[in-house]
Amino acid sequence: MPAPALTLAVFSVPAPVFWPYFAGLAILAIGLPLILRNEVRQARGLDRLMPFGRLFYAIPLAVFAGEHFTLGSLMASGIPSWIPAHLFWIYLVGVALVAAALSIVVKKYSELAATLLGSMILLFVVLLHIPRVAANPHDRISWAVALRDLSFSSAAFAFAGAQRESPSANATPLLVTLARYAMAVTAIFFGVEHFLHPEFAPGVPLPKITPTWIPFRLFWAYLTGTALLVTGVLLLINKKSRFAATCLGITILLIVLVIYLPILISIPSDIGNGLNYFADTLMFAGAFLLLADALPKEDHLHA
Numbered sequence: 166m167p168a169p170a171l172t173l174a175v176f177s178v179p180a181p182v183f184w185p186y187f188a189g190l191a192i193l194a195i196g197l198p199l200i201l202r203n204e205v206r207q208a209r210g211l212d213r214l215m216p217f218g219r220l221f222y223a224i225p226l227a228v229f230a231g232e233h234f235t236l237g238s239l240m241a242s243g244i245p246s247w248i249p250a251h252l253f254w255i256y257l258v259g260v261a262l263v264a265a266a267l268s269i270v271v272k273k274y275s276e277l278a279a280t281l282l283g284s285m286i287l288l289f290v291v292l293l294h295i296p297r298v299a300a301n302p303h304d305r306i307s308w309a310v311a312l313r314d315l316s317f318s319s320a321a322f323a324f325a326g327a328q329r330e331s332p333s334a335n336a337t338p339l340l341v342t343l344a345r346y347a348m349a350v351t352a353i354f355f356g357v358e359h360f361l362h363p364e365f366a367p368g369v370p371l372p373k374i375t376p377t378w379i380p381f382r383l384f385w386a387y388l389t390g391t392a393l394l395v396t397g398v399l400l401l402i403n404k405k406s407r408f409a410a411t412c413l414g415i416t417i418l419l420i421v422l423v424i425y426l427p428i429l430i431s432i433p434s435d436i437g438n439g440l441n442y443f444a445d446t447l448m449f450a451g452a453f454l455l456l457a458d459a460l461p462k463e464d465h466l467h468a
Contacts, residue, residue: 182434185231192227196220196270218454225444226266233259276328283321290314309370312351319344320452327459341459352397359390368446392416410457417450
């Protein structure tokens with residue numbers, strides 16, 4: 166395609182579609198060369214995957230930031246009425262997401278950025294999600310969204326905790342320990358949901374049905390459910406925690422590639438049903454890889 170035609174095609178894409186893709190791809194373009202050049206070569210075995218955890222976590226942050234800037238008016242309707250200046254908070258969160266994504270992926274001021282990000286997402290859980298759960302405790306989607314964001318917040322805290330110097334070689338930072346417990350509970354809950362509702366797309370159990378054209382739909386649901394349950398239990402009792410979190414991160418990444426990427430390719434302009442689910446599940450995979458990277462390499466250590 167000639168350059169003028171390509172430019173015209175790019176700028177003819179609606180802003181709510183263009184900017185989330187652009188922001189996510191920009192973080193990918195910045196982070197991937199850094200990780201490949203500076204970190205992967207120095208690692209061994211499964212540890213080679215660990216740096217990609219923060220990339221998988223940061224890309225969705227940028228995608229969601231793009232939506233905050235282009236769909237602000239729509240998103241503002243989800244803010245409780247007692248909070249003033251809805252659009253201001255939407256745009257402020259968008260700025261915070263971009264800043265956190267850049268900081269985490271390049272590891273500049275990353276401890277501060279991850280701590281602030283974890284605190285912000287935790288506020289979402291407390292101010293937005295817990296009231297919805299309390300209003301309708303039988304709604305599984307409200308529980309899933311609350312626990313999903315709790316796991317995202319926990320992964321940010323785990324990453325922040327791992328950036329600090331431990332007082333001794335045998336100590337696990339408190340933030341990492343708390344993150345392990347929170348993500349263990351999330352994994353167990355999600356695992357049970359996969360066996361109760363295998364028709365829904367695996368990963369984060371939200372209301373999206375797995376398309377009929379995806380092969381072996383039930384297999385992927387039960388595989389993910391099993392991985393979530395086993396990992397959740399191992400994280401809860403602190404046995405093989407690092408290995409378990411790594412395996413779950415890989416499993417969820419596989420689900421992203423097998424299910425959510427084909428869905429994204431089939432409906433690239435449908436942000437709500439395509440890109441959002443892709444980014445959400447990719448961030449979930451990145452969250453567990455961030456946790457794995459923060460956990461001690463020796464399994465005999467107990468928090």
